Amino acid sequence: MADSPLLRVEGLSVGFARPDSSAPDLAVEEVSFTLRRGKTLCLVGESGCGKSVTALSIPRLLPSPPARLTGGAVFFEGRDLTLLAERELAPLRGSRMGMIFQDPMTSLNPVMRVGDQISEGLRLHKGLGTASAQARAVTLLEKVGIASPEERARNFPHHLSGGMRQRVMIAMALACDPSLLIADEPTTALDVTVQRQILALMRTLIRETGSGLLLITHNLGIVAQVADDLAVMYAGRIVEQGPAESVLAGPAHPYTLGLLRSLPVFPDEADDPRASRLGAIPGIVPDPRNRPPGCAFHPRCARVLELCRREVPPLFSSETGRRCRCWLHAGRPGGTLPAGKGRLTFEKNSGMGTDKV
């Protein structure tokens, strides 16, 4: 059990029902990934790619209807969460699974002292008495780097800066020692220095406790700083995934390369795959109701093939744990990744029309 991944999402598909249609629009399709203990997995992609829908589907926090799980499984600590009754799942939220969302002001209760907000979960899930829950809340505030934690515990959220509120959110999420932390754009509203501090803190805590962090972000700079593994989403699917360092050094999907090239580059990074061109990817992410046939990225792809317009590419994979959903890798067995950092061996592994490869 200790060797098994902390979280294994397999073939997750989630749709939203529409009044005028019997089939739901799939916001997330056939998404699979694993999160290892003590590690950080980053999920990246432009707005509307399905990152939040994926994250919220794990603890089943999407309102249903309109959301509907149309396929897949979510294995967490040995159980498939998609099969649990709500009364079995509810106690896991906030205890075994901690969650941090983008805007702490909407997630914190404005009329409750922050110490009380943190201790509430401890009383509820851990059965602590008021005094010991309060004491633990102060310890947690200290742990997330808040100075004068006893005094701060008595503050209301509006007394705190944005960075402090974010730290309070992290303290709340960590309060019951969750083994899984899901953080959806947790630092977007913060300045870069605070962002770095908070992410470094989260990463350290994850490593120390052997829990796992699923971190959603738009920001590939953050990924480079904290990710062990990386999954890149486009139009509801994971188009590339693997060890973060390897993917960033040698992206195999044109979309990943486009995201990297839209980052600013420093002059001493001339070998960086971003350096050859700096610019935005033309076009926008298609709406789930209006996805193009074949590879959903093909209308924006500079390297589009005829096949890309017709057939959804399967996931090609490598022995080094890299996976890429792009036809450019078909018919190139043993071909190297763009930056020559690894080799895709093109196993027929995805179960999605791979017999065509």
Ligand SMILES: Nc1ncnc2c1ncn2[C@@H]1O[C@H](COP(=O)(O)OP(=O)(O)OP(=O)(O)O)[C@@H](O)[C@H]1O
């Ligand atoms: N409640 C809902 N009803 C209908 N469609 C929804 C709902 N929630 C999300 N969607 C659709 O699912 C798709 C994916 O949305 P999601 O929120 O997961 O994107 P995201 O990658 O998290 O984007 P962002 O970076 O902007 O947060 C979008 O097209 C969105 O319109």
Ligand SMILES: [Mg+2]
């Ligand atoms: Mg989102």
